[in-house]
Amino acid sequence: MKVGVVTFPGSLDDVDAQRAVRIGGNEAVALWHGDADLRGVDAVILPGGFSYGDYLRCGAISRFAPVMEKVVEAANAGMPVLGICNGFQILCESHLLPGALIRNDHRRFVCRDQLLRIENNRTPWTSAYDAGQEIRIVLKNGEGGFVADAETLARIEGEGQVVARYLEVNPNGSLDDIAGVANERGNVVGLMPHPEHAVEELTGSGLDGLGFFTSLVETAFA
Amino acid sequence: MPKPEILDPQGKAVQGALPRLGFTGVTDVRQGKRFEIELEGEVTDAVLAEVDKMAETLLSNPVIENYTVTVEQGVAP
Numbered sequence: 001m002k003v004g005v006v007t008f009p010g011s012l013d014d015v016d017a018q019r020a021v022r023i024g025g026n027e028a029v030a031l032w033h034g035d036a037d038l039r040g041v042d043a044v045i046l047p048g049g050f051s052y053g054d055y056l057r058c059g060a061i062s063r064f065a066p067v068m069e070k071v072v073e074a075a076n077a078g079m080p081v082l083g084i085c086n087g088f089q090i091l092c093e094s095h096l097l098p099g100a101l102i103r104n105d106h107r108r109f110v111c112r113d114q115l116l117r118i119e120n121n122r123t124p125w126t127s128a129y130d131a132g133q134e135i136r137i138v139l140k141n142g143e144g145g146f147v148a149d150a151e152t153l154a155r156i157e158g159e160g161q162v163v164a165r166y167l168e169v170n171p172n173g174s175l176d177d178i179a180g181v182a183n184e185r186g187n188v189v190g191l192m193p194h195p196e197h198a199v200e201e202l203t204g205s206g207l208d209g210l211g212f213f214t215s216l217v218e219t220a221f222a
Numbered sequence: 223m224p225k226p227e228i229l230d231p232q233g234k235a236v237q238g239a240l241p242r243l244g245f246t247g248v249t250d251v252r253q254g255k256r257f258e259i260e261l262e263g264e265v266t267d268a269v270l271a272e273v274d275k276m277a278e279t280l281l282s283n284p285v286i287e288n289y290t291v292t293v294e295q296g297v298a299p
Contacts, residue, residue: 057283064280093283100285102224103231147228147286173229 001216004031004041006071006087008062012049013084013196020196021045024213036066043080043124043216044071046087048140048194058101058143059089072096080124080216081188085141088180088190097181097190098156099148104141105173113205114139114193115167116179120160123186124219128211135208139171139179139193146174146181146192156181163189223254228286257281265293 003021005028007014018028029041033051038044052061062068068090075081075096083091091097104110115136118129129135148156153175156162164180172192180191195209224230230252237251259276261269273291282289 056280060280060283092285095285100283102228102286105229105231107231107235145229145231149227149285173231 001026001042002029002040003027003216004029004038004044006031006033006044006046006065006067008033008049008051008065008090010049010051010053011047011086013194014047014049016194017045017047017084017196020199020209020213023199024210025217026213031067033062033065033067036070038067038070038074043082044074046071046081046083046090047196048085048087051086051090054086054143057089057093058086059091059093062086062090063093068094075183075188078185078187080219082125082212083188083190084194084196085144085192088192089143091188091190096188097183098152098161099146099178099181101143101192102145102147103143104145104171109140109142110144110171111138111140112171113137114171114179116164116193117167118163118211119165120163120182120186122160123163123182123189123215125189125212125215126163127218128215134167135211136206137193137195137198137209138205141172141192144172144174144192146172146178148175159184161186164191164193223252223288225286225288254287255281265295 003026005014005017021028029039089101092100113136118133121129121131161182163182166177166179170177182189195212198204198206198209233251233253240248277289
């Protein structure tokens with residue numbers, strides 16, 4: 001599959017995400033925020049970083065980038081879209097995902113190897129994992145506290161839209177220990193920790209993140 | 223402004239600093255944003271509606287924030 005990775009001004013993990021896509025057995029295609037063109041890709045990743053310097057709110061300005069118009073259109077038509085960290089924030093600002101991400105409750109930047117539980121393995125990004133599988137990947141954010149009103153929270157919990165949950169510690173004050181959510185359809189997933197940094201023994205903290213990038217292949221041939 | 227039910231870590235930090243400076247009796251601090259928008263011509267209802275749209279689509283995130291729009295006439299130089 002061809003997986004597009006969008007570079008915004010201030011993206012940091014776009015090259016790591018492209019590399020993870022290749023290691024996962026897919027073709028990585030660089031997409032540019034200023035081009036309203038998805039170059040024929042089958043899926044899109046919005047990478048981590050500090051797009052537009054996090055000015056106004058994290059992801060608030062990126063949401064209106066020309067490429068995002070196409071991403072929103074494709075996501076609504078069922079294309080798999082994964083937002084990692086800043087990408088998750090952009091998807092929430094775009095209203096493709098429920099809730100929002102606010103400053104960590106302890107007000108400090110957090111960077112740690114974080115244990116997670118995959119709660120939903122029925123998305124195109126998590127099908128390589130077992131339901132309930134525990135993985136450890138790096139988490140690094142300043143504004144990763146997932147919040148939603150009580151009604152929204154009950155709905156996403158009830159509908160199984162929680163994709164991953166923090167284990168051991170809640171690193172940022174996220175409600176219900178939520179680390180990642182999906183939209184109702186399940187094709188759009190946002191995740192605060194970084195699976196793209198855990199795809200290779202040489203450079204990562206393990207291989208636990210690889211499943212996010214191999215799941216697409218499994219989905220395509222399922 | 224962050225909605226009342228949304229945690230405001232920045233406000234909490236300010237609240238924590240005030241007693242250290244000797245200011246007492248503060249029971250809560252919430253921190254928000256203020257945008258000063260200058261417009262051409264008269265502020266009609268249509269123009270105000272447009273500003274409201276700006277506030278809703280870009281300036282605020284309605285999931286976590288409330289906003290109000292107020293008009294100040296003739297303050298710009």
